[in-house]
Every structure is written in C-alpha cells, then in structure tokens.
C-alpha cells in the first residue's frame with residue numbers, strides 16, 4: 022500500500038486507538054464556561070422566555086459526560102490497519118465505537134482555552150514581551166489533547182461550531198472542504214485580540230508516528246497595538262503506534278513573528294523523549310528583540326506549567342499552569358473540564374444555535390450518550406446524505422460556498438487559498454436568530470432538489 026493511501030485511511034476510515042498515559046495532576050480552580058447570558062445585549066428575562074413553558078434552565082456547565090466509556094478495551098492500531106491493507110480505501114470503515122464524541126472544529130478551541138494570556142498581551146506595553154506571551158501560548162496549546170488520543174468526528178461540509186464565553190471570547194468555525202479537509206476558524210477576544218486561520222489539515226504517517234499539521238499560515242492580531250503575528254504551531258505527533266506504548270507529543274518547532282517588525286520573533290523547541298522520565302514533555306523557547314539578541318526565555322513542561330524569564334533582570338515567573346483533570350477522566354475519553362463542555366447543550370443555549378451547529382449532530386450526540394448502535398446508523402445516514410448532495414452539486418456544476426467565511430487573498434501568502442470570517446454570524450444572524458442561509462445537514466429529509474435528482478438517477 023502506498024504511503025499516500027495510508028494517509029487517506031486515517032482520514033476516511035474511523036480508525037482508533039486507545040492510548041494509555043500517566044501524568045501528574047495540578048490543582049487550579051475551574052473557570053466559568055457557558056453562561057445563561059448568551060447575548061449580552063439582551064436581558065435574562067428575555068433569555069428565559071425562549072425556553073418552552075415550564076422548563077427550568079440547565080446548569081451552565083457540566084462536570085461529567087452522560088455516559089462513561091470503559092477505557093480498558095484497548096484496540097491496537099495495527100489490528101485496524103492490517104485488516105485494511107487490501108481493501109479499497111473508501112470501503113474501510115471501523116465502528117463508530119472508536120470515535121470520540123467531539124469533532125475537529127470543537128477540539129481546535131483548545132487553542133484559546135487559556136485565553137487570559139492573550140488579554141495580558143493586549144495590555145502589555147513592551148512589544149517584545151507581547152511576542153513572548155503569544156509564544157508562551159504555543160508552548161502549551163496542545164495540553165488539552167494530551168490524554169485524548171481518539172479519533173474526533175470529521176465535520177460535514179457546511180457544519181459550524183460556535184462557542185461564546187461571556188466576557189472572554191467568541192469562536193466561530195466552519196467546515197469549508199470535505200476532502201482533503203479544510204476548516205476555517207475565527208477566535209475573537211473581548212479585550213481586543215483575534216486569532217484566525219484556515220486549517221488545511223495534513224496527516225503524515227512514517228515510522229510508527231502519525232503527525233497532524235496545518236499546511237497554511239496562522240495569525241494572531243492585537244487590535245489596540247495594530248499588530249499581526251504570524252504563528253506556526255507545532256505538528257501533533259502520535260508516536261509508537263505500531264510497537265510500544267503510544268503517546269502524544271508536539272513534534273516540530275513552533276514559531277512566532279511580528280509582521281510589523283519581523284526582527285521581533287520567537288522560536289520554540291519541543292524536546293524529544295529521552296531515557297529518563299525527567300525529559301518528558303519538556304519545552305524551551307527563545308524570544309528575540311532583534312536578530313540574534315535573546316530578550317526572554319521560555320521553559321517548562323507543556324502538559325504542566327510554563328515559565329518566562331526576562332534575560333535583562335533575570336526574573337523568572339510562572340505564566341501558565343494546567344487545570345486539574347476532572348474526576349473519572351479515564352472514562353471520559355481523557356477529556357479535560359474544558360473539553361467535556363464543548364459538546365454540552367444546555368436548553369438555554371439551544372434557541373441560539375444555527376441548524377448546522379455540531380452540538381445538534383445526532384450521531385455525535387448518540388455516541389456521547391453511549392448509544393453506539395444509533396450513533397453508527399446516524400453516522401451512516403448523514404454521510405449518505407452528504408454524498409447525495411455532493412453528487413447533485415457535481416452534476417449541476419454547483420460550487421460549495423461557505424456561509425460565514427469568505428475567500429481571502431492573503432498578502433502574506435498569495436499562493437494559497439485562505440478564508441476569513443465575514444462578520445455575519447454574531448453580528449447579524451445570531452442576533453436575529455435567522456438561519457435561512459445555513460444548509461440542512463442533519464434532518465431526515467434530503468433537500469427537495471436533491472431528492473428529485475436521485476429519483477431520476479435511479480430510473
């Protein structure tokens with residue numbers, strides 16, 4: 022089997038692997054998450070009036086999943102792979118049991134899970150330290166998936182995901198291309214930062230390691246300082262897939278560059294595992310004020326805590342520590358508090374969601390509830406529906422257009438196609454709760470024109 026094909030197996034088939042991890046936990050108070058006040062401009066009374074009569078509001082956050090999955094059932098990655106070698110790639114399908122009840126749009130919100138550091142960057146007056154804070158975020162941004170080595174759902178074409186954390190930030194993301202997958206993201210902090218990128222996800226498999234990385238450039242903008250930083254997060258590697266015990270590790274260097282003043286930049290190095298436990302999770306980085314001149318140093322463990330040292334004063338301070346894991350995390354796909362709330366659907370949130378939001382996806386919901394049979398049949402149904410729509414569009418030369426993102430000519434990288442948020446989700450559609458531009462992805466029916474087309478095809 023070709024390497025190319027092997028890569029595709031990871032995208033199409035619903036392969037999985039349960040990895041075992043050991044780790045020390047740290048104590049840190051939990052942050053508030055979803056709030057009833059989803060729309061700041063409107064009153065709580067109005068919010069509650071959207072609930073069906075007699076219904077009481079759900080708690081704004083949850084601390085466990087509705088179903089506990091037994092982590093002891095370990096499936097070897099190789100067992101899945103070897104059964105697939107002589108099959109046609111598109112025919113390989115591994116039971117939905119091996120998926121986790123999150124998708125890639127949701128998992129990506131981990132990038133801003135600890136958003137305080139961006140708020141601090143907005144307040145910071147020293148441009149070099151601003152760069153250092155953005156670099157620090159790249160050191161630990163993958164800490165939420167450390168114990169989460171299961172296959173997330175691939176979003177359907179047109180699927181969206183929003184997250185509103187009142188007083189902190191808003192997120193909107195959309196699936197732009199199904200295969201090879203392209204997702205667009207827009208994270209927007211209330212204090213004046215944004216983080217935006219188009220993820221053209223690439224999967225590489227070599228020597229027992231599976232690596233995930235974005236082929237396109239990513240950005241952080243600090244609006245009050247009129248600065249844009251180009252960032253390159255590390256690839257995520259899943260090691261020891263064929264022999265040994267698998268583990269997740271950031272795989273390549275990460276970079277930050279201030280586009281207004283490229284002399285200010287940072288480089289982060291994730292250390293490879295050595296013989297002793299001491300070397301695990303180690304990360305270090307340099308922040309340059311001008312070429313060759315180090316102004317700040319970063320160090321620590323990307324799954325535990327990160328320290329920033331000012332070279333001039335020698336002062337070293339802890340700027341990030343990881344939140345403690347919830348109880349029973351082993352039975353909840355290794356999710357952190359933050360992650361297990363991403364797919365939570367309190368009744369107070371339901372009236373605000375577009376019909377394309379991942380929280381409404383029936384197969385993922387069924388899996389979360391532990392109904393594997395339903396999850397499998399729903400997944401199959403949704404994928405069949407997506408295929409029917411694609412056949413119809415291809416035959417009629419209809420191009421798919423994203424709803425909340427527009428194609429964007431990126432002056433920093435003119436060769437590639439980028440997408441940028443067009444400001445119509447929070448600012449308009451969500452305010453008016455008008456979703457007529459969103460495709461119907463989850464309902465039982467095919468769109469009438471597709472239904473008609475399929476009927477003609479069958480004759």
Ligand SMILES: CC(C)CCC[C@@H](C)[C@H]1CC[C@H]2[C@@H]3CC=C4C[C@@H](O)CC[C@]4(C)[C@H]3CC[C@]12C
Nearest residue numbers: 036037038125128129166169170171172173233
């Ligand atoms: C062998 C297989 C089953 C292992 C699965 C590994 C998990 C941990 C991988 C699979 C796909 C990965 C995701 C793919 C894409 C993105 C978008 C990016 O902006 C942030 C990281 C994020 C969200 C990745 C997080 C880690 C991830 C969820």
